[in-house]
Amino acid sequence: MKFVISSSALLSLLQTTGKVISNKNTLPILDYFLLELKDGELKVTASDLETTLVGTIKVESVEKEGLIAAPAKLMLDSLKEFSEQPLTIEANESTWEIKVSWKSGSLALPGTSGLSYPAIPELNEEKKEFTFEVETLQNGVGKTIFATADDELRPVMNGIYINMDAEGFTFVATDAHKLVKYTDESQTGGVTASFILPKKPANLLRAVLPKEDEPIRVAFDAKNVMFRLKSHMLICRLIEGNYPNYNAVIPAANPNKVIVDRVELLNAIKRVAVCSNQATNLIKLDIASSVINLTAQDLDFSVSANESLPCNYDGEAITIGFKSTFLVEILSNIETPSVLVELADSTRAGVFKPVYDDKQTSTTLMLLMPMMINA
Template sequence: MLLIQASRDAILKPLTTVVGIVERRNTLPILANVLIRKQGNQVAFLANDLEVQITTQADFGVGDDVQSTTVAARKFLDILRALPDTGDVRLSLDDAKLSVQARRSRFALQTLSANDYPTVSQAEQWTASFSMPQKALKQLFNQVHFSMAQQDIRYYLNGLLMVLEPGQVRAVSTDGHRLAHSSIAVEGLEAQMDAIIPRKTVHEMQRLLADDESPVQIDLAAGQIRFRFDQIELVSKLVEGKFPDYKRVIPTGYTRHIQIPRDALQASLQRAAILTTDKLKGVRLQLGDNLLRISSSNAEQEEAREELEVDYAQEPLDVAFNVTYLLDVLANIKTEAVCWSVQPDVNASVLITVPDDDEFKYVVMPMRI
């Protein structure tokens, strides 16, 4: 029974959208599959890992009947990518096998029943709903995502805190050694609530959101968040737990500020990072005499030294940081210069901001080397 007939790229687009969350190893074998639902000419592709679910729609179904099945997601994707981009691809369902035909290429893939595929139950009532441009949400995530923890036993750090306030959305992330904060104005937002979005969901949204002004609808309920944009719907569980008080972490009252060209600082740190060790990614920063001196060394007694001219004629400061933490922020903000705010204390964190944006703040704790 013919389900779909369309060009290879037309089928690849919705499939690629959902396959990103499919894990290569699953406790439930069917979760390695993608669910295909056809209702007339409307076809839905759905993937789910029990935490995040992505659905997208297309209109290349054949016939008026209703059909559904599941097939191995990665295998199906690899086959479509390998097919020649000429003529239509035909997908047929016969005897529990999905047939893929394109010119002289034919594949028969094993399927599992769509009735056995688990789907996420969505909230019956959403506590908060608002919309904002996709470009704005993507930029907000891009400015803070790199500070999320990875597999931390403090599970609430393995995600991004979204704070809804009247007229504003904040995003905060921290792994305990650094913290990134940003916010953006949102018209019509009246709700006030917090939600910790899982790391995987944040990365999927960064991949899927477009760099344009088209809207993304965001709905929040207890334990769940939903994003709807274009032909895509992403539903995710939220991380339970109490996020740290980020306001206490962000330094105030710093009196020493220097502006540094972002590209020059990034290049110097990248060169100094070459001679750091995998376990100890520390670089030493010395401020004084209108110079920023960057140095690193390793167990083989190799050394790297860099100098940048800066406007700093105050008391010298000698402090060390994890170079990866510094490079992460420089790779994710696209300004010509960054502002460093410091204190004459080797134990004080550095506050990194950008000109003309009072809401972006990045705090990095020093380290001992």
């Protein structure tokens, strides 16, 4: 194998695909990139057995095609030190040595045979196929991923639940404390189906989607899902199991409604939370007429803080407690200047919604369970 390629283009491709590689691989070959040169294209594959990411790039000139596994860490560490310049990469298929040459020098890395690299999973004939608009997938993953859990006992909550039907797409994530539901009615997949996408491939998608401008083709069966992008292909094992009935925990009637400046509320929570109990991070909200009063205290260290904010409130006076770190996460993941908070009472979940100036084809609902306030 011998070809010429731009150093920065190769580094960018390896950095993206390299995010799949785990620190604790069960097979030594998984610490390598699989490089395959064919038809003027370099295909780079990285895998952790659960998730596989394949990236492709056009190369400038090909002298000889081939297949080799290259050590991931050594490749990345060496390429980071190059300014933009053409590199000649040559692999000896008898000694498996990889030689990288440039204008003023060269380096040699120990490769290995790529024949033992795990094969990409094949989808069965009963697979379902549809397309995602880039914006739909980007928003769906981006707005929900922070609410996924890390729960070994309930693995279904460690991913994003994606549902398709005639009404559109729904993305849901929850960790039992907070829940996010994002619905997009601007497109339908043409199929009625659902699957649970694990957190790691969801994060990989979020990293590569900003560079995409064409619809993403998706195919999945009972075990795996495949996303085909312009220059990448992501295949991952799905989380098996039934997702909890999330609609059952969303309060239907919330008579108390608050509209408040999101950034002002977010900053006030951050200031007051400095004095909250380090174990609970409890912050208390007293809401009445047109004022939200935020209070936090830590009796162990005799510290306390409070701040008042103007708001637009419709409802009876209410006092409710939330974990400040969760409040910050939720408010940071809403993009509108104002936020609508719907409350029933101090024991039921608060519902947070962005306030839009115009009609939207997508809706975001975020739910946060309250904390008990000690009298």
